[in-house]
Amino acid sequence: MVTALLARLVVLLACICCVIAAGADFYKVLGVSKTAGDKEVKKAYRKLSKQYHPDKNDSEEAKVKFLEVSRAFEVISDPEKRKTYDRFGEEGVKQQEGGGGAGGGGDPFNIFRNAFGFGGAGGQQQRRGQNMLAEIEVDLKAMYEGDSLKFSVARKAVCEQCDGTGARSEKDIVTCPTCEGRGVRLVRHQLGPGIFQQMQMHCDRCAGRGKSIKHLCSTCKGHRIVETTSELNLHVDRGMPEGAEVVFEGEADESPDWVAGDVIVRVRSKKVKGGFARKESNLYWKEPISVAEALLGFKHRVKGLDGHDVVLSRTGVTQPGFVDVIHGEGMPIYHLSGHGDLYVEYQVVMPPSLTSQQREALEQAFGYRHPDKAKEHSEL
Ligand SMILES: [Zn+2]
Ligand SMILES: [Zn+2]
Known part of the structure; x- marks a missing residue:
């Protein structure tokens, strides 16, 4: 115990x-x-x-x-x-x-x-590099369901080998002998006897930095920056508006002289022929129906953007170009609950030709005959 x-x-x-x-x-x-x-x-x-x-x-x-x-x-x-x-x-x-x-x-x-x-x-305000703007097209499905996508951006990065100095080692960074570290040099012009004008010029040997380099960094060859690509992760929110901008702080070109700007990604949905079209939180769809369906009604199933079935059903006559509104079957509403509406436009597809039996049946059903055919009939 x-x-x-x-x-x-x-x-x-x-x-x-x-x-x-x-x-x-x-x-x-x-x-x-x-x-x-x-x-x-x-x-x-x-x-x-x-x-x-x-x-x-x-x-x-x-x-x-x-x-x-x-x-x-x-x-x-x-x-x-x-x-x-x-x-x-x-x-x-x-x-x-x-x-x-x-x-x-x-x-x-x-x-x-x-x-x-x-x-x-x-x-103190640090100098900032320029922002980079990128346009990205994503599937409408990604905007419907929300998704996370990887993409890469080509950019300049500070050389890690030399830490942006451009020199092989710290010992290789010396005071510029031309400007003696001032970054500028003075040029004297004689304007006349005993009259001199003194001008300050940017030192071109050290590009105004006041330091020069004995041995260059082998990775960046003294450029202080290297070309690289960075992988970024784009969050696509459910119902994200077209043209929404996502900001990646400090992901634009780097330089030892400034703070990197942002990569701004503008997100749009890809337009697919025969697919759903989007306008704000509503979706648009074109549905073909046969003549028989246009006259006698139908029940179709359409796959929604997330794969669920949307039932399109009518019992009476449907005119070509008729638009039906199905409430709550549109895009998710951004940052809110609920969905927009789905607009379905019906397109009536005619058969390429009729058999003589179909023709006869239709003549009877509608009590109608082609004027020329009607004449032939009475002449007989
Ligand atoms: Zn110099
Ligand atoms: Zn380097």
Whole structure:
């Protein structure tokens, strides 16, 4: 009895220890050493946060990773929190934050924005690159049901090999001998005897940067950027309006001189001949019917965009071009519940020819004969 209780106590203690030890190692999460400098920490975070950002990867695993990486960066990039973390672990940081152990941590998307300079919270305005606009056509089915699609964008990225310096190593970056690091040089023109005009010119040797490079980076050949493609993940919401714009922050061309602009994706549905057409939350469909069906009624089944059966049924006469409205069979209404309407236009298809029996039967049914034929008949 006592031993069972003891055993239970041991198990309980083991569990408590587990909870304490469960906090992830933030250095491991970022893949850096405990002595890593600010630059290295930031670089690691940038790489990982992009890899696991929901714009790139919408798996559950990536979501967890994104949160983990954000939290690790939030702590390790803050000198005060890092000091506390090194001494007392994550619990210590939580207490410092005064969050009462309730998860703690800031909005991971804000952390992401600030690390990439979109936040504008840093006081000084950073230069931003141009936005890129892309047009993407998706199946109407994707807009009906909602979907997640991968696509890739060609873009320029800061060379990772040299970290955007263009040099083989840091030792290869030297002060520009032409402008002595000023980025500009002074040119004196003699305008007359004893009169000089001094002009400031952009230094062309270092392109105004004040630094020149002895040995170029072998990956980017000194261009500081490389051509790459990035895979993005487009969320198509149910009932998304035509021409809706989805913004991928900081996914446009990168440069060491500016903060990357956004990729803006404009989403439209593909037009398919013979398929559903869309106007806002309504759908349009053309349904062929035979002459017999036009006269005597019919019951057709049409596959909806998600595969469910839509029944088209009429009992009386249907005129060619007649439009029937089926309520609630249109597109899902964006961000609301319910659906728009389905407009069905009936197209009557004539038979290519009639047999003589069909002709006779029709003459009788309608009490009608072709005028020439009627004459032939009376002459006989
Ligand atoms: Zn120079
Ligand atoms: Zn390079």
